[in-house]
Amino acid sequence: xxxxxxxxxxxxxxxxxxxxxxxxxxxxxxxxxxxxxxxxxxxxxxxxxxxxxxxxxxxxxxxxxxxxxxxxxxxxxxxxxxxxxxxxxxxxxxxxxxxxxxxxxxxxxxxxxxxxxxxxxxxxxxxxxxxxxxxxxxxxxxxxxxxxxxxxxxxxxxxxxxxxxxxxxxxxxxxxxxxxxxxxxxxxxxxxxxxxxxxxxxxxxxxxxxxxxxxxxxxxxxxxxxxxxxxxxxxxxxxxxxxxxxxxxxxxxxxxxxxxxxxxxxxxxxxxxxxxxxxxxxxxxxxxxxxxxxxxxxxxxxxxxxxxxxxxxxxxxxxxxxxxxxxxxxxxxxxxxxxxxxxxxxxxxxxxxxxxxxxxxxxxxxxxxxxxxxxxxxxxxxxxxxxxxxxxxxxxxxxxxxxxxxxxxxxxxxxxxxxxxxxxxxxxxxxxxxxxxxxxxxxxxxxxxxxxxxxxxxxxxxxxxxxxxxxxxxxxxxxxxxxxxxxxxxxxxxxxxxxxxxxxxxxxxxxxxxxxxxxxxxxxxxxxxxxxxxxxxxxxxxxxxxxxxxxxxxxxxxxxxxxxxxxxxxxxxxxxxxxxxxxxxxxxxxxxxxxxxxxxxxxxxxxxxxxxxxxxxxxxxxxxxxxxxxxxxxxxxxxxxxxxxxxxxxxxxxxxxxxxxxxxxxxxxxxxxxxxxxxxxxxxxxxxxxxxxxxxxxxxxxxxxxxxxxxxxxxxxxxxxxxxxxxxxxxxxxxxxxxxxxxxxxxxxxxxxxxxxxxxxxxxxxxxxxxxxxxxxxxxxxxxxxxxxxxxxxxxxxxxxxxxxxxxxxxxxxxxxxxxxxxxxxxxxxxxxxxxxxxxxxxxxxxxxxxxxxxxxx
Numbered sequence: 001x002x003x004x005x006x007x008x009x010x011x012x013x014x015x016x017x018x019x020x021x022x023x024x025x026x027x028x029x030x031x032x033x034x035x036x037x038x039x040x041x042x043x044x045x046x047x048x049x050x051x052x053x054x055x056x057x058x059x060x061x062x063x064x065x066x067x068x069x070x071x072x073x074x075x076x077x078x079x080x081x082x083x084x085x086x087x088x089x090x091x092x093x094x095x096x097x098x099x100x101x102x103x104x105x106x107x108x109x110x111x112x113x114x115x116x117x118x119x120x121x122x123x124x125x126x127x128x129x130x131x132x133x134x135x136x137x138x139x140x141x142x143x144x145x146x147x148x149x150x151x152x153x154x155x156x157x158x159x160x161x162x163x164x165x166x167x168x169x170x171x172x173x174x175x176x177x178x179x180x181x182x183x184x185x186x187x188x189x190x191x192x193x194x195x196x197x198x199x200x201x202x203x204x205x206x207x208x209x210x211x212x213x214x215x216x217x218x219x220x221x222x223x224x225x226x227x228x229x230x231x232x233x234x235x236x237x238x239x240x241x242x243x244x245x246x247x248x249x250x251x252x253x254x255x256x257x258x259x260x261x262x263x264x265x266x267x268x269x270x271x272x273x274x275x276x277x278x279x280x281x282x283x284x285x286x287x288x289x290x291x292x293x294x295x296x297x298x299x300x301x302x303x304x305x306x307x308x309x310x311x312x313x314x315x316x317x318x319x320x321x322x323x324x325x326x327x328x329x330x331x332x333x334x335x336x337x338x339x340x341x342x343x344x345x346x347x348x349x350x351x352x353x354x355x356x357x358x359x360x361x362x363x364x365x366x367x368x369x370x371x372x373x374x375x376x377x378x379x380x381x382x383x384x385x386x387x388x389x390x391x392x393x394x395x396x397x398x399x400x401x402x403x404x405x406x407x408x409x410x411x412x413x414x415x416x417x418x419x420x421x422x423x424x425x426x427x428x429x430x431x432x433x434x435x436x437x438x439x440x441x442x443x444x445x446x447x448x449x450x451x452x453x454x455x456x457x458x459x460x461x462x463x464x465x466x467x468x469x470x471x472x473x474x475x476x477x478x479x480x481x482x483x484x485x486x487x488x489x490x491x492x493x494x495x496x497x498x499x500x501x502x503x504x505x506x507x508x509x510x511x512x513x514x515x516x517x518x519x520x521x522x523x524x525x526x527x528x529x530x531x532x533x534x535x536x537x538x539x540x541x542x543x544x545x546x547x548x549x550x551x552x553x554x555x556x557x558x559x560x561x562x563x564x565x566x567x568x569x570x571x572x573x574x575x576x577x578x579x580x581x582x583x584x585x586x587x588x589x590x591x592x593x594x595x596x597x598x599x600x601x602x603x604x605x606x607x608x609x610x611x612x613x614x615x616x617x618x619x620x621x622x623x624x625x626x627x628x629x630x631x632x633x634x635x636x637x638x639x640x641x642x643x644x645x646x647x648x649x650x651x652x653x654x655x656x657x658x659x660x661x662x663x664x665x666x667x668x669x670x671x672x673x674x675x676x677x678x679x680x681x682x683x684x685x686x687x688x689x690x691x692x693x694x695x696x697x698x699x700x701x702x703x704x705x706x707x708x709x710x711x712x713x714x715x716x717x718x719x720x721x722x723x724x725x726x727x728x729x730x731x732x733x734x735x736x737x738x739x740x741x742x743x744x745x746x747x748x749x750x751x752x753x754x755x756x757x758x759x760x761x762x763x764x765x766x767x768x769x770x771x772x773x774x775x776x777x778x779x780x781x782x783x784x785x786x787x788x789x790x791x792x793x794x795x796x797x798x799x800x801x802x803x804x805x806x807x808x809x810x811x812x813x814x815x816x817x818x819x820x821x822x823x824x825x826x827x828x829x830x831x832x833x834x835x836x837x838x839x840x841x842x843x844x845x846x847x848x849x850x851x852x853x854x855x856x857x858x
Contacts, residue, residue, distance in 0.1 A: 006105070009055055013048050013109040020044040025077065025251060034243035041075040042066075045111065049083070050144045052109070056102050059095055061088045063145035068114070071139040072203075074243075077250035078257070080114040081106075082136065086149045087119045112256075120149050124156040131169050134161070135207050163212040164313045171305060174204050185294035186443045188431070192246055193258040197294025199242050201301045202235070205308070212312050226307050227300070230375075235300055238293045245290065248272060260290065279494040284431050291429030291440055299374060299414055306367030327355055332363040339368065342376035346384055349376060350393040350420070353411055357403035365410075373414050380419035391512045394420060398478045405453050409446055418442075423489050423504055430492050439574075441491045447573035449484045452477075452565065466588060467568055470561050479518045480562060482508070483525040487570070502527040524559060525566055532567040536586040537822040538792070538831040541593060542646045544610055550590065551597035560598065564591045578823075581678030582709045582726060611641065617649035618656065625657060632656040634663055638716040646712050646818065650676060651724060659686055659722075668751035672743045680728040681706065683743060687751055689721045694816050695757055695806035700747055701727060702760030704739070708802060711819035757807075760800040776856035778849045780839070788817065789839050791832040795856040797823055804855050805830070812848050813837030 021041065028037040046066070053064050068082035069075065083106070085099055099117055106113045118126065127134040137157055142150045178196045181187060185197035193199045210216040214224050218239075222232045248271040249257060252264055260268070269282035274289070276282040320328040326341050326348045327334055334356055342348055352373060356362055365373075384390055397407055411417040418425025427441035439447060454460045455471035471477065486508065490500035505526045509519035531553065539546045554560045567587060572579045615636075622632060635656050644652065658671050668687035675682050685697060694713065701708055706727035714722045729739075750758075776795040783790055793805060802821070809816060815836040822829045838844040 009052070010105065010108045013052060017044065017048055017110055021077075028247060028251070032244060034240065034247045037247055038074045038076065038243065041077070042070065042073050045070070045075060045081055046143055048109065048111075049081075049106070052105060053102075053144045056098070056105070058098060058102060058145075059087075059091075061146045061149070062086065063147065063149045064143045065140045065150060066143055067116075067136040067140045069139075071136070071141050073141075076246055076256075078112070078253075078255050079250075080112045080256070082114045083116075083143075084123075084137075084140065085115065085117045086123070086145070086153065087117065088146075088149050089119055120152045120156065123153045124160060127157055128160055131166075131173065134166070135170075138207060138210050161211055166211045167208050167309055167312050170204055170208050171309070174201065184443065185298060186291055186429070186440045188439075189259055189261050190290070190294070191259050192242060192249070192290070195294070197291075197297040197301075199239075199246065201297050202239055202242075205301060205304050208305075208308055212308065214308070214311075221304070226304060226311075228375075231300060231371075234296060238296050238300075241289070241293050242297075245272065260287070279492055284492075287431040288429040288440075291431070295413065295429065299370075303367045303371050303374070306370070310367070323355060323359070327352065329359070329362060330366060332361060333366045334359075334362050334364070334369055335366040336369050336372055339372055342372055342379060346376070346379040347387065347390055347393065349373065349380060349384075349416060350390055350397065353407040353416075354393055354397055354400070356407055356410075357397065357400040360402070370414065373416065377415045377419050380416065385420060386511075395478075395512055395514075398481045404478075404481060405446065405450050408449065412442060412446065421485065421489070421508075424485065426493075427489060427491055441488050444573055445484060445488055448487070448566075448569045449481055451569035451572050452480050452484060455565065455569075464568065464584070466591075467565055471565055474561060474565070475558075476518060479514075479521055480525070480566060482514070483522045483529070483562075483566060484569070486522070486526045487529045487566075498527050498530060521559060521562060525562055528553070528563065529566055529570060532563050532587065532590065533571060533583075536590045537583065538820050538829065540646060540818055540820070540833065541586065541590045542648075544597070544645070547590070547593045547597050551594045554594060554598070557595070557598055560591065560594055580709075580728065582675075582680065582728065585677045611644045614644055614647075614649040614652060618652040621650065621653035622656060627657065627660075631660045634660045638663065638718055638720070639714075639722075640717065642817075643714050643722075646714070647724070651682075655684060655722065655724075658684060662686070664718075668748055670744045670748045670751070672740045674740075675726065680709070680726060681739065681743065683725045683727060683747075685721065685723045685725070685747070685751070687721055689715055689719045690754070692757055692807075692810050693721055693723075695803060695810055696750065697723065697725070697747070698802045698806050699758050699760050700750060701725065702799065702803060703758065704743065704746075705729065706739075707821070707823065708819070709821050709823070711816075711821070713816045713818060715815075760803050776853045778852045778856070780834075780845045780849055783833075788833050788835045789845070791834050793828070793830045793832070793852065793856070795828055797828045801828060801856070802830070805832075805852065808848070808852055808855060809834060812839070812844070814839060814848070 021044065024037055024040050024044070027040075028034070049064065063086040065071070065084040065086055066082070067084050069079055070082045075081065085102070087095075087099075091099065103113070103115050103117075106115065123133075123137060127137055134157070137153065140150070140153070177194060177200065181191065181195040183196060185195055187195060191198060205221075206216060206218075209221060209226075214220060214226070218227070218232045218235050221227050222229055227235065245260075245268065246258065248268055249260070249264060252267050252271065257264075265283040265286060266281075269286040272286055272289075274282045274286040277285070315331050318331060320330045320335060322328045322337075323334075326337060326345060328337055329335065334352060336342075336348075336352075338344075352365070352369065356365070398404060408417060411420075412428065415425075418428050424442065424445075427445075430441045452471070455464065455467045456477070461468040474480070483505070486501050486505040488497060488501065489504055490497040493500055502523050506519070506523045508514075509522055514522070531550075535541065535546065535550050541547060551560075554563065564587065568584070571583060619629065619632060623629070632653075647655070654671075654673070658669070662669055665686075666688070668685070670686075671684040672681050674680075683701075687693070694711075698708065706729060708725055709728055710726040712724045714724075716722055777793070779792045781790050781792075782788075791809075795801060802819075806816075809832070813836060814834045817833040817835065819833075820831040822831075839848070
């Protein structure tokens with residue numbers, strides 16, 4: 001073929017593909033028919049490739065095959081076109097050159113070709129060696145060329161395929177794939193093809209059934225009795241939704257992309273017909289539909305794998321062991337004695353999960369039991385929920401010493417938990433695009449329960465020793481599990497979810513006959529489950545007045561212990577990025593301080609006693625360094641009561657040790673050390689007070705790669721700044737020791753030179769932040785004494801945020817006393833205690849609020 005002919009052929013084929021695919025795209029956008037689009041794109045590519053094949057005059061004994069998804073007849077808008085050029089024998093130099101020319105031509109016309117060239121013998125060997133190739137060949141179909149090589153490949157594939165081995169391999173492949181996605185379909189940005197509950201789970205079933213000879217369609221599975229007609233319809237609906245979603249995703253992005261990234265969710269929601277409501281974003285409604293579809297796929301995938309596996313490799317004959325008249329043990333699995341057990345006795349729906357907890361030798365449920373549970377879930381209605389025996393059984397599940405989390409997860413997976421607690425059913429698959437929670441509401445709830453149960457496990461006592469100790473001594477621990485189920489149950493309804501959830505919890509406790517003392521605790525916990533984290537992260541918990549107010553709200557030690565345990569479990573159940581040791585320290589400090597406050601004595605006595613206790617302990621610590629007993633007096637005479645209230649004894653001793661002979665120095669002093677309580681650095685800055693000092697310090701720490709989680713800003717009686725910062729490493733560079741000398745030397749030099757302010761380095765915003773920015777909120781409120789103001793800021797986290805706040809405060813002449821920096825995923829909630837400037841005038845406070853909001857907008 002001459003170059004002119006080649007170019008003409010390429011141009012004609014490229015135009016044909018481009019025109020055809022454009023027409024298919026428009027038709028899909030008009031009618032939303034994904035199956036037609038997948039088939040029609042296959043047919044279009046078939047025609048183009050076959051015409052090219054004929055024009056190339058390749059060896060007549062060769063064959064062109066479609067394999068993989070293309071062979072299956074499902075060609076998504078941006079999917080690769082998997083082809084196999086099949087040769088009867090090893091080609092010579094001339095044929096090799098012509099094959100290479102053909103492959104190059106396929107690329108030139110604009111197809112994303114994934115080609116392979118093999119002989120019949122190569123195919124047989126590759127299928128035996130590589131599970132992926134074996135699977136692709138199972139779906140091969142001939143396009144053009146000699147049919148004999150293809151028939152030979154099919155024969156050899158059948159002869160060499162062991163269906164039991166193939167089943168085990170595909171099952172293990174799926175398990176490994178699921179592990180890559182944390183065994184959950186509920187990721188924030190799930191992969192609609194590869195993640196659990198995605199298209200690949202459906203394809204895996206059909207690969208196995210085809211290899212086992214049970215057919216290659218859902219209709220064939222129903223005909224062989226592996227699924228019912230109802231299940232077939234549900235699978236087809238799930239498949240149709242996932243196909244539509246993936247087609248829209250490919251067309252929206254303009255390339256192959258299977259992740260439902262934040263960047264695309266809003267646009268996809270519009271394409272899929274999801275409309276925002278007063279309380280829900282359109283993207284949240286789309287994702288809830290996706291999660292529920294993925295959940296359905298995982299349910300049926302689990303049932304089918306067990307059923308098909310039993311058909312391929314029947315278990316050895318073993319007489320079932322009776323458990324009661326409804327259930328028996330078969331091969332270490334819970335089995336129903338008859339398919340209609342639940343129809344005859346609906347109460348057995350909950351009994352099945354209770355038996356799983358009570359019989360440690362049971363390793364799971366048979367596929368028959370799972371299917372029966374799933375189909376019978378609609379038997380849980382108002383009459384079922386009102387039944388006293390069912391209520392006792394549900395409480396019994398929560399009260400068992402083992403298996404609470406596992407069985408609640410299983411109940412949720414198969415739709416029974418949401419049927420028994422209808423309001424819980426509304427939060428199943430509900431995503432919260434608040435850049436804080438990375439799980440759906442139901443999965444977050446089960447994570448909280450997991451964390452509470454984890455406090456009881458001996459193997460995890462090293463993680464949070466205090467929590468483990470408190471949990472093991474807590475009477476009726478199941479009460480906390482009830483609170484966990486209800487603490488976020490009202491999310492997405494509008495209004496205060498804590499108050500609405502408390503109403504649901506009160507109704508549940510009354511209906512289930514829970515004792516008044518325990519009912520009160522459950523309702524109180526649900527109503528106040530955010531209180532402790534808010535006080536610890538936003539208020540000055542070194543102030544006895546703050547602790548006293550918190551103690552009055554809590555009221556007694558049992559509520560305090562319950563709230564502390566619940567708060568730790570709740571924060572850790574939101575996102576792996578949200579929890580850190582610093583938050584753990586704050587919560588424990590607040591817990592211990594409140595314990596002391598609950599013992600009585602009044603705030604004034606507590607305040608004075610606390611200061612004296614800290615001073616005495618600081619003096620004892622100084623003695624370890626062989627310093628005179630009076631050494632601390634040189635510094636302390638320049639400090640006021642507020643200083644001793646806000647700093648721990650260990651910090652007071654550290655400051656005295658570093659400053660006792662440098663009280664009147666003109667040069668700035670910077671000292672850094674590893675945080676004695678955990679990760680990060682603690683930095684002491686002592687210098688003559690100066691304008692813009694906080695902004696200068698914030699800019700330096702940000703450029704050094706640290707984030708400030710706590711700042712204690714103090715001015716001595718003779719006008720020296722004595723500031724302490726707690727820093728965490730943003731870059732996770734490892735050992736903070738390497739940064740100590742850098743921070744001390746470089747920051748001292750910058751404070752000495754007093755050069756122009758240096759802002760923080762620039763940084764990129766994450767995709768989450770770009771697509772779901774937090775609307776900035778700023779409030780300034782007078783404190784109870786009327787001498788200071790509490791500035792609260794909620795905004796999207798980003799480089800330079802704290803520096804912007806510092807500059808704005810400085811411009812208004814505001815003095816900063818403390819800063820509580822709280823990072824919640826991609827959102828910050830910072831609280832500052834400020835005074836001075838022109839803040840006493842309401843108009844000036846409003847002006848500062850307005851300026852901050854404008855500067856914090858993305």
